[in-house]
Amino acid sequence: MQQKPTITTLFLDIGGVLLTNGWDRAARRQAAATFSLDLPELEERHHLTFDTYEEGKLTLEEYLHRTVFYEDRPFTREEFKSFMYSRTEAYPEMIELVCKIKAKYGLKIAIVNNEGRELNEYRIKHFGIDKFVDFFISSCFVHFRKPDADIWRIALDIALVKPEEVLYIDDRAMFINVAEGLGINGHLHKNYEETKKKLEDWGFVVS
Structure with a gap:
């Protein structure tokens, strides 16, 4: 008889795993072209302030004021925000896989991700991620960003699990390495x- 898996909980990133990245370099490049913005200026302002937005210490309106609307523009904030939201697409195979594993094996599912509040909530609700995830340990909610190890410590506390009970799936090698340093099982x-x-190797087999 196959030994029962020791994993009780999946920690998942969103961008790059369940959905495409939200407001990444490619999306900003497209925004600069679409709205006739100076890309180097947009990038500099973005990098100076985006971490603060992801930590939940700025609203999206404040982020946009610092990066785009620090001067008059021939387009509205709503037009720009709609463009930002439209950059996201789903990876339906991955979402279906996680849903099947949760249904069959009863695993806890937790999101551990870096994202600003408004983008995060839009992506979660629009693509139905809230329908199968039990906990959201998002940087904008807990005020820690990966790779700060405290975000995984908070996730472990909220899920009430030991590190060895968790399989963490992320598309960033550094984040996997930090989580593994806490005793969490990681998969890049x-x-x-x-x-x-990888999930089959842990005993989670679905058709």
Whole structure:
């Protein structure tokens, strides 16, 4: 008889795993072209302030005031925000895989991600991630960003699990390394097929 898996909980990133990245370099490049913005200026202002937004210490309105609307523009904030939201697409195979594993094996599912509040809530609700995730340990909610190890410590406390009971899936190697340093099992997500095989290796087999 196959030994029962020791994993009780999955920690998942959103961007790069369940959905495309939200407001990444490619999206900002597209925004600069669409709205005729100076890309180097946008990038500099973004990098000076985005960490603060992701930590939940700025609203999206404040972030946009610092990065785009510090001067008059021929477009509205709503037009720009709509563009930002529209950059996200789902990875339906990954979402379906997680949902099937949760339904079959009763695992706890927790999100551990870096995201600003408004973008985070839009992405979670629009793509139905709140329908199968038990906990959201998002940087904007807990005021810690990966790779700060405290965000994983908070996730462990909220989920009430030991590190060895967790499999953490992320597309950033550094974040996997930090989590593994806390005793969490890590898997670097590259594609659906490899991650499905990793989950099967842990005993989570779904058709």
